Amino acid sequence: MRAALAKGSGHFPEPLRWIASLRTALAEDSSTANPEAHRTQLIGVRDRLTVWMRDRPADYG
Known part of the structure; x- marks a missing residue:
C-alpha cells in the first residue's frame, strides 16, 4: 500500500x-x-476495485 501512496x-x-x-x-x-x-x-464498484487492486500486486500485495 505504501508503494501506491507514494x-x-x-x-x-x-x-x-x-x-x-x-x-x-x-x-x-x-x-x-x-x-x-x-x-x-x-457490488459493482466493490468488484471493480478488487480487480483493479489485484492487477497491481506490487502496490497492494
Missing part, C-alpha cells in the same frame, strides 16, 4: 471516479432502503 492520487483516477459516482448516487441518505436500492452499483 505514487500520489494520480495513481488512482479510475477508482476515485467509481467511488465518486457511487457517493453521488447514494447522496447523504444512509437509510436501509437507499443502499438496497443501489445494491448492484455498490
